[in-house]
Amino acid sequence: MRSLAPVFQSVLAVVAMTLAASLWANPAGYSINSRGLDTEDEPINHLWRVFLSDGRAEKIGPVRNDFVDVEALALSPDGTLYGADDSTNTLLEIDTGSGFGDPVGRGFEVGNMGLAGTFDFGMSFDCNGRLYVVSAMEQSLFLADLETGRLRRVGEAGSLGAPITDLAVRGDEVYGIGVGLTREGQEAAPNLYRIDLEEASSTLIGPLGAAAAPYNNAGLSFADDGSLWAMTDRRAVGNEDGPSQILRIDPATGTAEAVAETIIGMESLAVAPPVMCQLRDVARPAGHPIPVFSAPAVLALILTVFLMAGVRLRFRQS
Numbered sequence: 001m002r003s004l005a006p007v008f009q010s011v012l013a014v015v016a017m018t019l020a021a022s023l024w025a026n027p028a029g030y031s032i033n034s035r036g037l038d039t040e041d042e043p044i045n046h047l048w049r050v051f052l053s054d055g056r057a058e059k060i061g062p063v064r065n066d067f068v069d070v071e072a073l074a075l076s077p078d079g080t081l082y083g084a085d086d087s088t089n090t091l092l093e094i095d096t097g098s099g100f101g102d103p104v105g106r107g108f109e110v111g112n113m114g115l116a117g118t119f120d121f122g123m124s125f126d127c128n129g130r131l132y133v134v135s136a137m138e139q140s141l142f143l144a145d146l147e148t149g150r151l152r153r154v155g156e157a158g159s160l161g162a163p164i165t166d167l168a169v170r171g172d173e174v175y176g177i178g179v180g181l182t183r184e185g186q187e188a189a190p191n192l193y194r195i196d197l198e199e200a201s202s203t204l205i206g207p208l209g210a211a212a213a214p215y216n217n218a219g220l221s222f223a224d225d226g227s228l229w230a231m232t233d234r235r236a237v238g239n240e241d242g243p244s245q246i247l248r249i250d251p252a253t254g255t256a257e258a259v260a261e262t263i264i265g266m267e268s269l270a271v272a273p274p275v276m277c278q279l280r281d282v283a284r285p286a287g288h289p290i291p292v293f294s295a296p297a298v299l300a301l302i303l304t305v306f307l308m309a310g311v312r313l314r315f316r317q318s
Contacts, residue, residue, distance in 0.1 A: 026051050026052065026053040026054065027051075027052050027053070027223040027224070027225075027227070027229070027271055027272075028049050028050060028051045028052065028271070029049075029050055029052060029221055029223075029229065029231070029269050029270055029271035029272075030047060030048070030049060030050075030060075030073055030075075030081060030096065030268075030269070030270045030271075031047075031048050031050050031057075031073065031219060031231055031244075031262075031266040031268050031269050031270075032045065032046065032047055032048070032063060032070045032073065032083070032266070032268050033045065033046060033048065033244075033263055033264065033265035033266050034068070034069050034070050034071055034265060034267060034268070035216075035233055035235045035236075035264070035265035035266075035267060036235070036263065036264050036265030036266075037235075037241060037264055037265065042263045042264065043059075043062070044265065045062060045063050045067075045068055045070070046059055046060065046061060046062050046063065046099055047060040047061060047062075047063060047094060047096070047099030048060060048263070048266075050231070050246070050262050050266070050269075052223075052229055052246050052248075052259060052260065052271070053259060053260060054260050055243075055246055055259075055260035055261050055262035056262075057262050057263050060096070060097070060098065060099040061098045061099030061100065062099055062100070063083070063092075063094065063099055063100065063101045064100060064101050064102075066088065066110060067083075067085035067087065067088060067090060067092060067101055068085075068087045069085055069086040069087035070083040070084065070085045070086075070092065070094075070101065070268065071084060071085075071086045071120060071121050071122070071217065071267055071268055072084040072121040072122045072123045072133070072166065072219070072268055073094070073123075073219065073268040073269065073270035074123045074124050074125050074131060074270055075125070075270045075271075075272060075273045076125050076129060076131070076273060077125060077127070077129050077273045077274060077277075078273075079273060080093060081093070081094045081095075081096050081270060082094065082104070082123070082131065082146075083101055083268070084113075084121035084122075084123055084133060085101075086118065086119060086120060086121055088110050088111050089111050089112075089113040089114075089115045089116070089117075089119065090103050090109075090110050090111055090112055090113060090149065091103065091104050091112055091113055091133075091144055091146075091149035091151075092104065103149060104146060104147070104148070104149045105147060105148045105149050109149065112148060112149030112150065113144075113149055113150060113151045114149075114150045114151060115151060117137075118137055119135040119136075119137050119138060120135060120136035120137045120163075120165060120179075120217060121133055121134065121135060121136075122134045122136065122164065122165050122166030122167055122176075122177075122217075122219070122220070122268075123144070123166070123167060124166070124167035124168055124169050124174070124220075124221075124274070125169065125273060125274050126169050126174070126197065126274055127169065127171065127172075127274045127277035130143060131143070131144040131146060132144070132154070132167060132174075132197060133151055134160070134164045134165070134166065134167055134176065136163040136164060136165040136178075136179050136217065137163070138157060138158060139158045139159075139160045139161060139162060139163055139164070140153060140154075140155070140156075140157050140158060140159065140160060140200070141153070141154040141155060141159070141160060141195075141197070141200040142154060154197070154200040155199060155200025155201070156200070159199070159200040159201055160176075160195075160200060160201060160202045161201065161202055162176075162178055162189050162191075162193060162202050162204075163178055163179040163188055163189050164176035164177070164178060164179075164193060164195070164202060165177055165178060165179045165217045165218050165220075165267075166217075166218060166219050166220040166221075166230075166268070166269070167195060167220060168220040168221050168222050168228060169222070169274040169275075170222050170226060170228075170251070170274070170275050170276050171274075171275070171276040171277060171279045173194070173251070174194070174195040174196070174197055175192060175193065175194060175195060175205075175220065175228065175251060176192070176193040176194075176195045176202055176220070177191075177192060177193070177208075177218050177220040177230055177249075178190060178191045178192075178193065179216070179217060179218075180212075180214055180215035180216055180217070180218065180232065181214055181215065181216055181237065185237075185238070187214075190207060190208045190212055190214075190215070191204055191205070191206065191207050191208060191254055192205045192206060192207075192208065192249055192251070192254030193205060204254075205251070205252075205253065205254040206253045206254030206255065207254060207255075208230075208247065208249065208254060208255065208256040209254075209255045209256055211247070211255075211256050211257055211258040212230075212232065212245070212247055212256045212258070213232070213234060213237075213242065213245050213258070214234070214237050214238065215232035215233055215234050215237065215245065216232075216233045216234070216235070216236075216237065216267065217232075217233050217267040218230050218231060218232040218233065218267060218269075219231040219266070219267060219268040219269030219270070220249075220269060221269045221270055221271040221272065222271065222272060222274075222275045222276075223271045223272055223275070224271075224272045224275055226275055226276055227248060228248065228249045228250075228251050229246065229247065229248055229249070229269060229271055230246070230247040230248075230249055230256065230269065231244055231245075231246055231247075231262075231266045231267070231268065231269040232244060232245045232247065232266075232267075233265060233266055233267035234264075235264050235265045241264050242264070243261040243262060243263065243264055244261065244262050244263060244264060244265065244266035244267075245258060245260075245261055246258075246259045246260045246261065246262060247259060
């Protein structure tokens with residue numbers, strides 16, 4: 001039996017390392033349940049840290065009573081979290097330790113974006129530290145002044161040509177996700193788009209597909225490893241309040257993979273600052289992400305380790 005001990009010790013060590021790696025590969029992002037149900041366990045309008053691979057959510061804290069519809073979140077290159085409140089058209093800086101949000105600028109001015117009306121915001125920083133804001137209602141692109149909160153339109157009104165509800169940046173590549181359902185409950189634009197920030201235009205990449213359940217608005221963000229994630233708000237869809245759905249999206253095709261579900265009313269997502277900025281202007285071969293640490297991959301790796309251990313044991317006994 002002594003000869004078996006080193007074999008199984010090696011197996012257990014590899015399994016432990018594999019499981020640890022799979023946990024490490026579970027990225028987390030910030031989101032706000034601006035359309036939640038306001039229960040004791042899930043108080044509305046709070047900042048949460050959501051683990052994307054399993055949907056586990058950790059409550060951080062309330063944003064602020066003045067801002068009840070923070071629909072967009074984005075992390076700057078230095079890691080500062082910004083939010084856009086649609087109820088007051090205010091650009092906020094949000095404390096990731098407490099969840100508390102204050103209007104940007106010296107005057108802490110509510111309504112600092114300088115806009116009137118309802119816009120349904122989404123936003124993302126580019127690799128140069130510029131904050132681009134999109135309006136699904138106007139199908140328009142804006143550039144934000146981080147000192148004052150004011151928005152300046154890029155291009156013509158409606159130039160995006162699609163109801164883009166959020167943006168995500170990877171190097172020089174900019175992506176947008178469309179609104180899922182109209183206010184009447186009809187399908188709108190549950191697709192992934194390529195966005196041209198200079199022209200303020202969009203190009204269809206492809207539909208999210210059947211794995212994406214019907215949704216209202218959505219948040220979109222890249223993780224540090226370059227994987228693209230979405231958080232979809234499914235409250236009041238088909239007369240039901242469905243949990244928010246976490247999707248992993250193939251940027252080449254737009255096809256989504258359903259990964260997990262989390263608390264109700266999430267329509268924003270900020271996982272990381274702009275990623276792969278060092279690769280700007282460098283040609284990258286086309287390809288598809290390999291889910292190395294997905295649950296099936298982890299199981300397959302564990303079984304492979306045991307199989308190799310069995311072969312080694314038989315070899316010793318022969």
